[in-house]
Amino acid sequence: MAHFDFQMPVTEEQARKLRVNDTVTLNGTLYGIRDATHIHMFDRGRKTRFDLRGHALIHTAPNVRWAGESEAHPTGYAPICIGTTTSDRMERFTRPLMQEYGARIIIGKGGLREGSAAAFRELGGVYLAVIGGAAALETTWIEQIEDVDLDDLNPESLWKFRVKGFGPLLVSMDSHGGSLYTEVNAQARAKRAAALASLGVKND
Amino acid sequence: MKIDLNQVEEAAKELYIRALKILPPDIKEGFKRLDRGETNATGKAILGTMIKNIQVAEDTNNLLCQDTGIPIYNVTIGASIEVDGYQLKQAIVKGCERATREHPLRSSVVHPVTRKNEHTSCGRQIPVIHIDFAREADTLAIEMIPKGSGSENNSWLKMAVPADGVDAIKTFVVDCVLDAGGKTCPPTIVGVGVGGTADLCVHLSKIAATRTLGSRCDDPEGAKLEEQLTRAVNQLGVGPQGLGGDSTAFAVHVEVAATHITMNPVAVNMQCHSARRARATFTPKGVTYGF
Numbered sequence: 001m002a003h004f005d006f007q008m009p010v011t012e013e014q015a016r017k018l019r020v021n022d023t024v025t026l027n028g029t030l031y032g033i034r035d036a037t038h039i040h041m042f043d044r045g046r047k048t049r050f051d052l053r054g055h056a057l058i059h060t061a062p063n064v065r066w067a068g069e070s071e072a073h074p075t076g077y078a079p080i081c082i083g084t085t086t087s088d089r090m091e092r093f094t095r096p097l098m099q100e101y102g103a104r105i106i107i108g109k110g111g112l113r114e115g116s117a118a119a120f121r122e123l124g125g126v127y128l129a130v131i132g133g134a135a136a137l138e139t140t141w142i143e144q145i146e147d148v149d150l151d152d153l154n155p156e157s158l159w160k161f162r163v164k165g166f167g168p169l170l171v172s173m174d175s176h177g178g179s180l181y182t183e184v185n186a187q188a189r190a191k192r193a194a195a196l197a198s199l200g201v202k203n204d
Numbered sequence: 205m206k207i208d209l210n211q212v213e214e215a216a217k218e219l220y221i222r223a224l225k226i227l228p229p230d231i232k233e234g235f236k237r238l239d240r241g242e243t244n245a246t247g248k249a250i251l252g253t254m255i256k257n258i259q260v261a262e263d264t265n266n267l268l269c270q271d272t273g274i275p276i277y278n279v280t281i282g283a284s285i286e287v288d289g290y291q292l293k294q295a296i297v298k299g300c301e302r303a304t305r306e307h308p309l310r311s312s313v314v315h316p317v318t319r320k321n322e323h324t325s326c327g328r329q330i331p332v333i334h335i336d337f338a339r340e341a342d343t344l345a346i347e348m349i350p351k352g353s354g355s356e357n358n359s360w361l362k363m364a365v366p367a368d369g370v371d372a373i374k375t376f377v378v379d380c381v382l383d384a385g386g387k388t389c390p391p392t393i394v395g396v397g398v399g400g401t402a403d404l405c406v407h408l409s410k411i412a413a414t415r416t417l418g419s420r421c422d423d424p425e426g427a428k429l430e431e432q433l434t435r436a437v438n439q440l441g442v443g444p445q446g447l448g449g450d451s452t453a454f455a456v457h458v459e460v461a462a463t464h465i466t467m468n469p470v471a472v473n474m475q476c477h478s479a480r481r482a483r484a485t486f487t488p489k490g491v492t493y494g495f
Contacts, residue, residue, distance in 0.1 A: 036319065063270055063310040080308070083270030086354040086387050110354070110386040110446060131253045132354060132389040132445060133478040135270040136261035155310045155321075170246070172447065184448045185385055188440040192378060195436040199374040 003168065009054025012124035015104045018171045020178035024128055025167030029146070030107075032060040032159035034085065037150060038093040041158075048101075048149045048158050056105035057097060058130070059085045061155040064145065075148045082142050082161070083135025086110045087127070095119040111172060111181030120175045127173035129180075141166040205342050205488050207287040209295045212346070215484040215491055216299025219348035220275060220325075221307055223482035224267045227258050228495035230417040231454070231479045238391055238451040244441075247449020251391075254444070254477055269478040272309045273350035275300050275331035284341040285486075293333050296346070300324075300331045312353070344486040349414050355392060355476040358384040361406055364468040373398055373470045374433065377456065380472040381437045386446020389476035393417065394437060394453050397471035398426065400461035409473035412457035414481060416495075419457075426460040433458070444477075454479070 001021045006014065008028040018024065031052060040046045060082060067078040087108030094116035097103040104125050106112065109132030120126060130138060147160035172180040235255050242248045261268045277296050281287065304311050304325040311323045313330050325331070338345070360380050364372035377396055384392070395413025397405040412421075421427045433456035443449025454477075463469060485492050 060270065061310065061312075063267060063272065063308070065308055081267040081270050081310075085271065086357065086389075088387050089357070109389065129445065129447065131250055131257070133269045133352075133476055134253050134257035136264060136266040136268055137253065137257040139266060140260065140264070155312075170447070180447055181386060184442065184446060185382075187448070188382055188385075188442050191440050192382060195378050195439045196375060198439065199371075199378070199432055199436050201371045201374050203371070 008056060010104055011054060012104065015126050016124050016175045018126045018174050019176065020171050020174050020180050022171040023168040024171060025165055025169070026056060026163055027165065028162065029055060030161045030163045030166060031055055031057045032062060032082070032161060033057045034059065034061040034156040035089055036153045036156035037158050038090055040150060040153060042093055042096050046150065050147070050149055050158060050160060052097070053102035054104050056107055056128070057103055059087050059090060059106070059108035060159070061085065062159065064155070073145065075145050077145045077148065079139060079142050079145055081135050082139045084109045084130045084132050084138065086132070087112050091116055098123045098125050107169060111179065117173055117177065117179050117182070120173055121177055124175050126171055126175060128169035129172040130169050205285055207285060207292070207344055207486060209291050211486070211491055212292060212295040213299040213302070215346055216277065216296040216348070217303040217306070218493065219346060219482045219484055220300055220303035220309070220350065222493060223348045223350050223480045224272060224309070225261055225265065226482070227268060227478070228416070228481055230495070232258060234417045234454040238454065242449055242451050244443055244449035246447050247443040247451055250444035250447065250449075251451060268480065269352060270310065271352040271354065272312045272325065273352045274313065274356065275325055276334070276349040276351055277331055278334045278336070278347040278349070280336050280338045280345040282338050282340045282343040285344045287344065289335065296333055297326055297331060301326050342488055345483060347481060347483045349481045352389070352476050352478060355388040355474040358388045359406070359409070359471070359473045361402060361469065361471045363402065364470060366466065366468050368468055372468060373429070374436070376470050377433050377472060378436060378440070381440060381442065381452060384474060385442060388474045389478065390442060390446060391444055391451045391454050391477050393475040393479055394433070394456040395473040395475065396429070396433070396456060396458045397469070397473075398429070398458060398460045399463035399469060402469060404461055405469040405471040406473065408459035408461055409471035412459040413473045413475040414479070415457050417454055421458045421460065423460040426458040429458045430456055
């Protein structure tokens with residue numbers, strides 16, 4: 001279990017060095033992406049002007065306030081509360097994000113499935129767990145909304161955040177086939193029979 | 205007592221914002237209890253972060269979670285309350301819209317087909333407004349629940365048959381908790397509806413999921429199930445965020461309704477650890493806010 005401080009973007013080698021149970025803190029650029037953003041980018045043929053190569057994308061749709069464009073708020077948006085959504089719904093987009101855009105890190109909560117695990121293994125990427133529902137804390141790690149694309153989808157725009165000390169985040173899926181979700185799930189399912197027996201359930 | 209609809213609009217606005225920022229005391233107490241009993245190091249660290257977040261939200265006057273949810277308002281009207289029910293609902297919708305625009309809050313509500321977001325947190329049939337009546341004469345209460353989607357997306361109904369017995373109910377709850385894994389943002393409150401019609405059963409599961417921690421089902425069979433199921437699901441080791449540990453659920457809550465001789469329905473709805481709710485109570489002395 002090691003800790004890594006990443007200045008974004010990162011290389012494949014840096015991503016591959018990570019193992020489950022390591023922790024990572026990000027600095028610099030972090031992109032925010034959500035259901036509708038993915039759907040428009042991969043099902044409806046829209047493209048982003050952002051260069052996502054080597055970057056991290058967090059599953060989010062933030063609460064923002066229109067503050068007017070200024071040096072502090074180059075897009076006009078000021079962050080109010082930025083947190084994380086359940087990743088599972090966006091499972092099928094991990095591979096195209098990595099293959100077509102060169103993304104290296106997905107950040108979310110609740111984990112991803114086998115398709116994403118395979119993409120991480122083949123293309124060199126990781127999934128980092130942030131604590132869902134801890135958005136007030138997460139917001140304190142965000143310095144600025146630097147840019148925004150596909151903003152007609154607001155709040156599900158493609159957001160470019162500048163972050164400082166974003167973490168520690170737990171490596172919960174790595175590029176070596178490790179997944180804490182698969183592990184915990186298998187262990188939990190192995191306890192199913194005992195749990196049902198404790199409830200007096202017969203003939204399951 | 206005659207109700208001032210401007211006060212209702214103001215309360216509907218205030219309640220949405222309060223609910224998003226301050227976690228009820230029973231949930232805070234629930235966190236302390238789980239933290240004391242958690243033996244898994246990852247689980248313990250995650251609970252610590254969640255507890256810290258509750259404090260940060262209060263210190264920075266910020267939302268606990270980014271998910272502003274689907275707004276639900278539960279209205280309870282006392283016997284001697286005078287109010288135009290139609291206008292009451294309009295006032296709640298207006299207050300909900302104002303909270304979204306004036307705070308501002310992320311509107312998480314879209315049309316289900318066009319996916320268009322009106323940026324008001326409102327839409328057809330939304331906010332969800334439930335009206336009920338109470339014996340207390342001079343009280344009107346409005347409870348506001350911003351229901352997060354991570355937990356709501358994990359909702360289930362099974363129309364089991366009488367021959368499957370109560371074993372079907374127990375097995376179903378355990379399997380739902382296993383299927384949910386970390387997606388519902390555990391530790392959760394697992395709400396279970398038992399009996400009724402299909403729609404009533406699902407509704408009961410929501411009432412159960414959003415009930416105060418420490419409260420018990422007032423049907424003795426339901427209360428027994430709550431106790432047994434709480435113990436059983438916490439044996440599974442799903443843990444906080446589905447990353448392992450003892451704290452899978454704060455509790456399993458059960459609500460019971462009578463059902464048909466041919467039916468044995470069971471529904472599960474979950475509330476995430478950001479188990480937010482707020483309440484405004486209107487009495488002749490004025491409006492007070494609590495949980």
